[in-house]
Amino acid sequence: MRFSILFTPTLKESPAEAEVVSHKLLLRAGMIRKVAAGIYAFLPLGLRVLRKIENIIREEMDRINAQELLMPALQPADLWKKTERWFQYGPEMMRLKDRNERDFALGPTHEELITDIVMKEVRSYRQLPITLYQIQVKFRDEIRPRFGLMRGREFIMKDAYSFNASIEELKKSYDDMYSAYSRIFTRCGFKFRAVEAASGLIGGKVSQEFMVLAEAGEDTIYYCDTCDYAASQDVATTRLEEPSAEEIKQSEIVRTPNQKSVEEVSSFLGVQAEKIVKTLIYKYGDQLAAVLIRGDRDVNEEKLAQVLGSNDFHLLTGTEWQDYPDxxxxxxxxVGLRGVRLVADNEISVMRNFVVGANKAGAHMINVNVGEDFQVQEWADLKIVKAGDRCPKCKEGALISAKGIEVGHIFQLGTKYSEAMGAMFVDEDGQQKPYIMGCYGIGVSRAVAAAIEQNHDDKGIIWPITIAPYEVSIIVLNYDREEQKKIADSIFDALGSKGVEVAIDDRIESAGKKFADADLIGFPIQVIIGSRTASSGNVEVKIRATGERLEYPLDKAAENIYELVQKLRSEISLEAV
RNA sequence: CGGGGUGUGGCUCAGCUUGGUUAGAGCACCGGUUUUGGGAACCGGGGGUCGGAGGUUCGAAUCCUCUCACCCCGACCA
Incomplete structure (x- = not known):
C-alpha cells in the first residue's frame, strides 16, 4: 500500500467530541469518522484492523467446528413477539415499519432468527450439536452511546449459537467456545480476564464475560488475590464473616432528630456505619419491597432484579412517599414494618445489636437483632462488593477490583428460546424435546477500541502486530531521490512477496510529518530510508512498542526485517492458552 | 428520562458579558520559491454568514423564544 494514494486523513488535534483515548486516536489516525451519535464509518485503515480481528475470530471459530452464516439485520416483529422480547426489549430496540405498516426491528441480537432457521431444518438429535455464527452489524438504541467505538448504537458483533441435545453437550460446546475466546483474545494481544457474569435480558443461568483490563472500561470486576475467582460487579459476592459473638442486648428507641442518612446517624450516635442497617424502599409494580443492607454498603440492583423477578423497579421517589403515610x-x-415485602442482604444475618430506623420521625432503634426484634423470610445476596472483601471461593483471599471493557460474553441459555418458539428435535428415545442452546458474542468493533485503550502512548497507537493495519511501514524521507526510491521500493517488493503486510510512505512531505503519522497510526515496525541510508549502507528500523532502533545492512535488510516481523508475531504466543 | 455544557471555514479555538467597520487566529487546503532525519520557511490565494427557525432593534455571531445536533454527569442509597 502506498501512502500517496491512501485515504487516511490524520489530524494533528483531537476533535472536541472525543473524550477517551481510543476515540481520540481512532479519529486522529484517520481510522473512523462519526456519522451520528454512536454511529461511525470505518475508513480504510480502521477497516483493516476490524478485518484482522474478524479473521482471527473466523479461524478460531472454524477450529471448533462452528460454521459461518449471515442473517439479515432487518427482522420481522413476529419472531420477537413469539418470545415476548418485542415487548421486553423496550426503546433500546430500533423499530420501523415497512410500506404495509408491518413491524420490523433492526436486530440487536439474533437468538430468535437463528432459532427459527434451525428449527425448520434440524429435527433429529443425529443432526446435533450444531454451532453457527455470523459477523454482522447490530443495532441497539443505547440510552447513552459514548466513547466512540466502545458503546455505539450500530456496531459489529460476532454472534454464535449452539444447539445441543443435552446439558452435557451444551457444556462441551460452551467449553469449546471458552477456549476459542481465550485464543482469540490472546491472539489479539489483549490482557484480559474471564469473569462470572449476569445474563440479563439474554437469559440463561451460566455466563462469563471476557474483560479487557483498562482504566477507561465501563465495567468493574473483582478477582481474588489468591485463587482464580473472578466475577463482574453484577454477580461478585463475598464470604460472610463469622457471626458476631456479641451478647444480644435489649433493643431500645433513641432520639435522633434530623438524623436521616447513615452518615448522620453514624456520627450522631457514635456508631460505625457497619453497625447500622439501612432500609431501602423500592417500588415494583404497585408493590413495595424493603431491602435491608449494612449501612456502609450499596444495593446491587442487578441482584435485586433477580430476587424481585422484575427489571422494573425504583427507589421510592420524593412524591411517592406521600402515598404511604405509614x-x-x-x-x-x-421492626413493626407492615404491608411491605421484606428482603434482607445475607450479611445482616451475622450482625448483632445493630441500629435501624424506628418508623417514627426523629427516632432510631439500637441493639436490634434478627429473631429478637423482627423476622426475615427472604434472605439474599444483594450487595455490591468492595475491594478488600473476603473471597467467596477460597479461605484466605481478598478481592481486588479492576476496570474492564467487556469484549466477549458467553451464555448457557438452556431452553428459553426453544421453548418459547416451539423449537424441538426428536431425541434418541423418540421424544420431542426443545433444543438446549448456548449463545456467544464478541464485540468486534469494541475490541478495536479496547486494543487501543491497552496499547498507546502520547504519540499514538501501538498496535499488537496481529491486528495492526500493516505490519511494517517504510518511511522514505526523500522519495523523489532516485537512490532512496530504489532502496525503498526493493524492500517494499521483497517484504510483500514474503507475505508481510507493508505500507510505504512515498509522499513528498517533511520528515517530521511522516514520522508523526507513522507513530500515530501505530505500525509495529518502521523502516526508515533517508540520505543516511544511502551513505552508510545501513537501513534503520524502529520498533514502535519499545522505541528500540536497529540497523540492518542494505543487502540483508528485507531478510532481517522479515525475521523481525516473525519474531514480533511469535511474541504474541498461544502457548499460555 | 433528568441535569450540566457546547454549536463560529475541514480541524482546534477567539469574538458574545457591555449589539455598531468588510467575522478573526493557528493548523489544514491551492499556486509559487527555497527546503526535507521528528508535525519546514517565505510570498500569494481560496474558503465561513456564525447549528436552524422566529422575534426585539435603525442595526444581531452577540439580546429573547422555540427547535435541532453533539458532549458530559446521573439514574433520587433514607
Missing part, C-alpha cells in the same frame, strides 16, 4: 422517610426500619 413510611417515615429517613426513619424506616424493619
Amino acid at each position: 413510611l417515615v422517610q429517613g426513619y424506616v426500619g424493619p
Whole structure:
C-alpha cells in the first residue's frame, strides 16, 4: 500500500467530541469518522484492523467446528413477539415499519432468527450439536452511546449459537467456545480476564464475560488475590464473616432528630456505619419491597432484579412517599414494618445489636437483632462488593477490583428460546424435546477500541502486530531521490512477496510529518530510508512498542526485517492458552 | 428520562458579558520559491454568514423564544 494514494486523513488535534483515548486516536489516525451519535464509518485503515480481528475470530471459530452464516439485520416483529422480547426489549430496540405498516426491528441480537432457521431444518438429535455464527452489524438504541467505538448504537458483533441435545453437550460446546475466546483474545494481544457474569435480558443461568483490563472500561470486576475467582460487579459476592459473638442486648428507641442518612446517624450516635442497617424502599409494580443492607454498603440492583423477578423497579421517589403515610422517610426500619415485602442482604444475618430506623420521625432503634426484634423470610445476596472483601471461593483471599471493557460474553441459555418458539428435535428415545442452546458474542468493533485503550502512548497507537493495519511501514524521507526510491521500493517488493503486510510512505512531505503519522497510526515496525541510508549502507528500523532502533545492512535488510516481523508475531504466543 | 455544557471555514479555538467597520487566529487546503532525519520557511490565494427557525432593534455571531445536533454527569442509597 502506498501512502500517496491512501485515504487516511490524520489530524494533528483531537476533535472536541472525543473524550477517551481510543476515540481520540481512532479519529486522529484517520481510522473512523462519526456519522451520528454512536454511529461511525470505518475508513480504510480502521477497516483493516476490524478485518484482522474478524479473521482471527473466523479461524478460531472454524477450529471448533462452528460454521459461518449471515442473517439479515432487518427482522420481522413476529419472531420477537413469539418470545415476548418485542415487548421486553423496550426503546433500546430500533423499530420501523415497512410500506404495509408491518413491524420490523433492526436486530440487536439474533437468538430468535437463528432459532427459527434451525428449527425448520434440524429435527433429529443425529443432526446435533450444531454451532453457527455470523459477523454482522447490530443495532441497539443505547440510552447513552459514548466513547466512540466502545458503546455505539450500530456496531459489529460476532454472534454464535449452539444447539445441543443435552446439558452435557451444551457444556462441551460452551467449553469449546471458552477456549476459542481465550485464543482469540490472546491472539489479539489483549490482557484480559474471564469473569462470572449476569445474563440479563439474554437469559440463561451460566455466563462469563471476557474483560479487557483498562482504566477507561465501563465495567468493574473483582478477582481474588489468591485463587482464580473472578466475577463482574453484577454477580461478585463475598464470604460472610463469622457471626458476631456479641451478647444480644435489649433493643431500645433513641432520639435522633434530623438524623436521616447513615452518615448522620453514624456520627450522631457514635456508631460505625457497619453497625447500622439501612432500609431501602423500592417500588415494583404497585408493590413495595424493603431491602435491608449494612449501612456502609450499596444495593446491587442487578441482584435485586433477580430476587424481585422484575427489571422494573425504583427507589421510592420524593412524591411517592406521600402515598404511604405509614413510611417515615429517613426513619424506616424493619421492626413493626407492615404491608411491605421484606428482603434482607445475607450479611445482616451475622450482625448483632445493630441500629435501624424506628418508623417514627426523629427516632432510631439500637441493639436490634434478627429473631429478637423482627423476622426475615427472604434472605439474599444483594450487595455490591468492595475491594478488600473476603473471597467467596477460597479461605484466605481478598478481592481486588479492576476496570474492564467487556469484549466477549458467553451464555448457557438452556431452553428459553426453544421453548418459547416451539423449537424441538426428536431425541434418541423418540421424544420431542426443545433444543438446549448456548449463545456467544464478541464485540468486534469494541475490541478495536479496547486494543487501543491497552496499547498507546502520547504519540499514538501501538498496535499488537496481529491486528495492526500493516505490519511494517517504510518511511522514505526523500522519495523523489532516485537512490532512496530504489532502496525503498526493493524492500517494499521483497517484504510483500514474503507475505508481510507493508505500507510505504512515498509522499513528498517533511520528515517530521511522516514520522508523526507513522507513530500515530501505530505500525509495529518502521523502516526508515533517508540520505543516511544511502551513505552508510545501513537501513534503520524502529520498533514502535519499545522505541528500540536497529540497523540492518542494505543487502540483508528485507531478510532481517522479515525475521523481525516473525519474531514480533511469535511474541504474541498461544502457548499460555 | 433528568441535569450540566457546547454549536463560529475541514480541524482546534477567539469574538458574545457591555449589539455598531468588510467575522478573526493557528493548523489544514491551492499556486509559487527555497527546503526535507521528528508535525519546514517565505510570498500569494481560496474558503465561513456564525447549528436552524422566529422575534426585539435603525442595526444581531452577540439580546429573547422555540427547535435541532453533539458532549458530559446521573439514574433520587433514607
